[in-house]
Amino acid sequence: MGGRYPHMLLILILLHGANAAIDAPVEKWQTLDGRPPLVIARGGFSGLFPESSKFAYEFAMTASLPGVVLECDLQLSSDGVGFCRSGLTLDKSTLIAEMYPKKDKTYKLGSEDIHGWFAVDFTSDELINNVTVIQTIFSRPSTFDAIMGMYTLDDMAGLHPQQIWVNVEFDGFYRDHNLDIEDYLLKLPKDYPIAYISSPDISFLKSIGGKLKGRAKLILRCLADNVTETSVKKSYGEILKDLKSVKAFASGIMVPRNYVWPVNNNLYLLPPTSLVKDAHALGLEVHVGSFANDILTSYNYSYDPAAEYLQFINNPDFTVDGLMTDFPPTASGAVACLAHNEANALASNGERPLIITHNGASGVYAGCTDLAYQQAVKDGADIIDCSVRMSKDGVAFCLGSADLIASTTAATTFMTKVVTISEIQNKSGIFSFDLSWSEIQTLKPELTGPFAQAGLKRNPAAKNAGKFFTLPEFLHFAKSSNVSGILIEIEVAYPFH
Template identity: 25%
Template sequence: MVKNGWVFAALGLMLAACGGPARKEAEITPAWTTLDGAPPLVIAHRGASGYLPEHTLEAYGLAIEQGADVIEPDLVFTKDGVLVARHDRYLSTTTDVAAHPEFADRKKPNADPNDAPREDWWIEDFTLEEVKTLRAVQPFPGRSKDYDGLYEIPTFDDVLALVSARADEIERPVGVYPETKHPGYFQSIGMDFEQPLLAALDDFEAGPVFIQSFEPDILKRLRGKADAKLVQLVYKETPGAGSNIPLTEIVKYADGVGPSKFLLLGEGGESTSFVKDAHAQGLMVHAWTFRDDQKNPAIEAHLTKQGLISFVVSDSFQGLPEDIMMEYFYMTSAGVDGMFTDFPDTAVGFRKAWTK
């Protein structure tokens, strides 16, 4: 027997349409098994980063065009204390900094003792004026490099202004989901996220706001001060392990949890109870990261065991990438409340196809 609420709901509707045994209304499982029963959010991970260089206004704008509900800017500080959108403190992989001879002498070892050793150019050594001379590049192998060198590095204020303007244009809400990167390290060098983050968000009204971090301290300090949902990011520390921070601890200061998708499915394709357990604590679940160009073999193994492969690869999702459809099907069936994706159009396409 397949224990899947969506499948039961679909079967119930088909039986009713065909004159089969009627089911009582109370027995019909809602189409979405999210915490609030609403469709899962499509969260544009670093913008539409599967298509354009990540964390650029162009990538965020494309994500909104593709139907993303929320865009995600990772935030770091410049030397003069301005929040800018970059995934990492180091700049070599996502910008053309190495092609700037005027910055050659800025390359140095990582100053954060709690981070991985690395020789690189570090965002906190550059003023905003200097950062604005850099251009973004595509860091992922196999993705288009056609747009390298074209786009600036945006400030957080730039991002918020873009989202607000686009939300007005398309007449629908668009939210933001900033991540505070390395807040402990930045605080140790005199740059605290709390005040500038809250100040930047104070007038933002275009859509919902979520603030996420891997470090609990910043979320605990923001508790009660931000008109935003707070989300603790978690991952597996070792294969087969559970969340690196227990849900019973997270619920004390956060509204949701952002798990690596590998916490939701075992290496052999077995289901886990992570989403169910989080929902039992009243925590929403926003899983990361979904990528059309990265296959997850455990998903296919799971759906094969459950006898659902033929359904997922059927005409229901015609024209959409088969591997990622399997992943979206499993994760949304598990009840995730949101999905971080590099390819927002595919996630939106899945959600529309399933709704139909």
């Protein structure tokens, strides 16, 4: 099992967090109904498994909050069977092109020609028996590719989730092929727990709304704010300026993250919009989509997906009503374990483990600088650390490495000081004990990370911010702060100097 499914260990580890999530915080939420925000699993646990597959839905239910909502992007086969699969074509998320290499077609969608393999050209038997699914994002595990078939809405309902979310993206396309999604949904068994039906198509929502008789909430799914909604000929940004008109046909909206927390061109958060408060004032739910653990959205989150979820559900001004995500266990942990828990949860023995820094908050600011230590204290660190280095004239100061190239701008001004000292490291460097303290003070700290060469920068706006701390300055800062202790590290003495 370990050789065939190496990612299973990760999944099993997540189960503990899901079980701990059963007891929700007692504090009232700022959602529309005062209850915890929904975790909506887009295509199930699609961050790990092929989306909308058997494993994706099963593990979403197992490793998430008990009330996790399973989402299905609805497609119809030529004989009118509903399948869960995002997009309009099948060739990017299945191996249908290998099985039916000559059945690709080109169809008109609005003014655009779309080429590929379409569900409307295949019977349900062909799709179920001959087509297997694959991961659509190549940076994600391919371990489970080509081992599961396409999943129908009936299959997903058979897992007995508490709630199902059906998204209808291309109703007009199916009507052009004599297939009626509206009729399909209305004829589904009444015991199917379909709680939400969303669509970016206002005409579809208005049409089905009068026939559902309250069986499901209708949600306007907004695309990018500059995209035009075809039935009313307005952009989604314009539509949301008149929320009263949305209230006339929908119970809520689903929006991309930047509708609530916009970012600037440098990927830093701007102040939040008033959308959530405005919608709640009119009785509209606000759900936010496109969450994923493996994409960079803003440097403010320091690559911590839980921090991003908390920005939407644990700020003092508002809480969104639902989080649609490819990684429902992470969202579940944020809702059930991290939100409303600023006091830090205690361990089972009643004691909290110590939080010990690594060069201060060195993921936010350059390590061992005043700003890194200040941020560490602000974040609740118990013990702050100082790796002691010595200058040429005997000044002790804090720095993560004796090689100044690693964490300062020394390479731009002191290249003549480059030497190789094999007792310290195998590569050449510019070492602290070869520069006087006054020379070191002319340098700027440099924020680096382990994956910087892969483009994963840390807080680039503060790349060279902060100043170095001497050991006496560090001790004075620690004494005046609320930390419970310090860690002094001396890696190596330098007898050869």
